[in-house]
Amino acid sequence: MKHLLSAADLTRAEAVHVLDTAAEMAATQSREIKKLPTLRGRTVVNLFFEDSTRTRISFETAAKRLSADVINFSAKGSSVSKGESLKDTALTLQAMGADAVVVRHQASGAPHLLAHAGWLDAAVVNAGDGTHQHPTQALLDAFTLRRHLAGDPALGATSGVGADLDGLHVAIVGDVLHSRVARSNVALLTTLGAHVTLVAPPTLVPVGVDTWPCEVSYDLDATLADGKPDAVMMLRVQRERMSSSGGGFFPSPLEYSRAYGLDARRLAILPEHTIVMHPGPMNRGLEISAEAADSPRAVIVEQVANGVAVRMAVLYLLLTGQHDATPVPVTTTTTRTEEAHA
Amino acid sequence: MSHDLRHDGTSTSAVPTTGTVVLGPTEIQRALTRIAHEIVERNKGTGDVVLLGIPTRGVPLAHRLVERLTAIAATDPGSADPIAPAGELDVTMYRDDLRDHPTRTIGRTQLPPGGVDGKVVVLVDDVLYSGRTIRAALDAISDLGRPRAVQLATLVDRGHRELPIRPDFVGKNLPTSHTERVRVRLAELDGEDAVVIQPAATTPTEGHR
Numbered sequence: 156m157k158h159l160l161s162a163a164d165l166t167r168a169e170a171v172h173v174l175d176t177a178a179e180m181a182a183t184q185s186r187e188i189k190k191l192p193t194l195r196g197r198t199v200v201n202l203f204f205e206d207s208t209r210t211r212i213s214f215e216t217a218a219k220r221l222s223a224d225v226i227n228f229s230a231k232g233s234s235v236s237k238g239e240s241l242k243d244t245a246l247t248l249q250a251m252g253a254d255a256v257v258v259r260h261q262a263s264g265a266p267h268l269l270a271h272a273g274w275l276d277a278a279v280v281n282a283g284d285g286t287h288q289h290p291t292q293a294l295l296d297a298f299t300l301r302r303h304l305a306g307d308p309a310l311g312a313t314s315g316v317g318a319d320l321d322g323l324h325v326a327i328v329g330d331v332l333h334s335r336v337a338r339s340n341v342a343l344l345t346t347l348g349a350h351v352t353l354v355a356p357p358t359l360v361p362v363g364v365d366t367w368p369c370e371v372s373y374d375l376d377a378t379l380a381d382g383k384p385d386a387v388m389m390l391r392v393q394r395e396r397m398s399s400s401g402g403g404f405f406p407s408p409l410e411y412s413r414a415y416g417l418d419a420r421r422l423a424i425l426p427e428h429t430i431v432m433h434p435g436p437m438n439r440g441l442e443i444s445a446e447a448a449d450s451p452r453a454v455i456v457e458q459v460a461n462g463v464a465v466r467m468a469v470l471y472l473l474l475t476g477q478h479d480a481t482p483v484p485v486t487t488t489t490t491r492t493e494e495a496h497a
Numbered sequence: 498m499s500h501d502l503r504h505d506g507t508s509t510s511a512v513p514t515t516g517t518v519v520l521g522p523t524e525i526q527r528a529l530t531r532i533a534h535e536i537v538e539r540n541k542g543t544g545d546v547v548l549l550g551i552p553t554r555g556v557p558l559a560h561r562l563v564e565r566l567t568a569i570a571a572t573d574p575g576s577a578d579p580i581a582p583a584g585e586l587d588v589t590m591y592r593d594d595l596r597d598h599p600t601r602t603i604g605r606t607q608l609p610p611g612g613v614d615g616k617v618v619v620l621v622d623d624v625l626y627s628g629r630t631i632r633a634a635l636d637a638i639s640d641l642g643r644p645r646a647v648q649l650a651t652l653v654d655r656g657h658r659e660l661p662i663r664p665d666f667v668g669k670n671l672p673t674s675h676t677e678r679v680r681v682r683l684a685e686l687d688g689e690d691a692v693v694i695q696p697a698a699t700t701p702t703e704g705h706r
Binding site for chain 2: 172175176179180182183186188190191192193221313471472475476477
């Protein structure tokens with residue numbers, strides 16, 4: 156593994172290996188001394204063209220726990236606001252000797268371009284690109300699911316090691332159209348053997364969803380009652396990607412909340428063991444009510460903690476071991492090296 | 498070449514096709530029994546002793562040593578020492594050669610309930626060679642607590658140290674050349690007990706420990 160660009164690039168064995176590595180990383184995080192010397196002397200650049208709190212802090216924490224040097228680069232207050240191109244930014248990072256670049260960008264495919272354009276030797280980790288992919292979020296969701304549903308949660312961090320998500324049913328509810336989290340999760344959870352149902356109003360279901368390996372439902376109550384999901388993942392309504400006040404995707408926030416929000420009544424329909432997830436940040440009162448967000452079945456805060464362990468695992472797997480030092484120049488952005496090697 | 502190596506599904510290492518068996522099951526048993534006695538003698542009992550096996554093959558060796566320490570304690574009714582507990586200490590994240598090998602899988606670290614603070618930690622590994630694994634283990638221990646002392650037990654010492662590290666308990670000193678490979682095979686993981694020396698460069702890419 157040289158880059159992590161899309162959750163769809165991982166095979167089942169690779170995904171399980173990342174999750175197992177994350178479990179051992181998580182086990183080290185309950186120690187008094189949480190810092191490990193593993194990536195001493197390596198430099199990780201957080202290249203964020205889009206606002207983010209938890210993902211950036213999570214990657215920064217993960218890199219620092221492994222003793223890497225971290226440089227934070229956000230588009231605001233940098234030369235990007237003066238009009239510098241992605242290429243020149245990349246060349247600058249290359250000149251500074253970055254070993255890994257964690258990139259978030261509003262344009263789908265920007266991490267892929269960084270990885271394959273030949274500007275950088277560094278490993279590239281996609282931390283969210285447009286409405287395309289957010290693979291580490293899917294990995295941390297899979298890790299959280301496995302820990303609670305495929306192992307014995309009493310074991311703590313190492314619960315479910317070696318297992319996949321075979322036979323689990325996960326409902327992903329809300330703004331699928333704008334959600335890279337949903338796209339990454341559909342790919343990864345399906346690879347790991349889970350069955351995914353997307354639930355959204357028709358206006359927030361993307362064109363072409365019929366080619367995805369999942370089911371689509373427009374009726375949340377029916378999915379919760381008949382599908383008996385093992386986990387319900389609520390997605391944030393991404394109002395910044397909608398034109399104004401819902402942008403015509405739904406009549407009003409209240410109506411959205413009534414039809415697709417997770418509240419106490421819907422929580423009561425769910426099977427006893429079902430967990431409630433949310434990638435954050437939450438719009439309390441819109442897609443999730445306070446009762447649901449704060450209920451004991453919500454694992455939302457644990458998802459954040461697991462995010463650090465998963466990102467430690469990803470950085471470890473990308474930055475150790477022998478990799479081919481010469482970058483593979485690729486002229487088109489649609490060719491994936493994984494396919495080229497296959 | 499009087500070895501009888503069988504392949505079974507539990508094997509995690511390549512089955513040596515060539516090689517000389519230098520220790521058989523009986524010799525390994527005897528060496529471990531002697532090491533257990535030496536641990537008791539050196540520490541005047543096993544009161545504060547904690548055995549930490551270094552994955553992969555140090556872990557079953559540590560458990561076997563605990564069995565023997567238990568048997569020794571049973572022959573001495575006057576001894577009030579608690580049985581020495583065994584744990585696992587993974588050193589992968591402390592290694593200095595992470596960039597020179599294919600990415601290593603991280604093993605499990607599991608300390609006994611009492612931890613290592615104030616204890617005598619006996620590190621257990623299968624083969625002592627450059628000493629770099631033990632260097633990493635010492636760093637790993639210092640992140641987990643502050644033992645009163647750290648000792649080192651190894652089934653095979655093959656020489657060629659690159660660091661000032663010396664074992665306290667040795668099963669067998671095995672003079673080897675740099676190019677040879679020493680393989681320890683244990684019943685728990687490989688289906689049989691044997692220490693095998695293989696001649697040079699049969700699998701040149703695989704690292705030694």
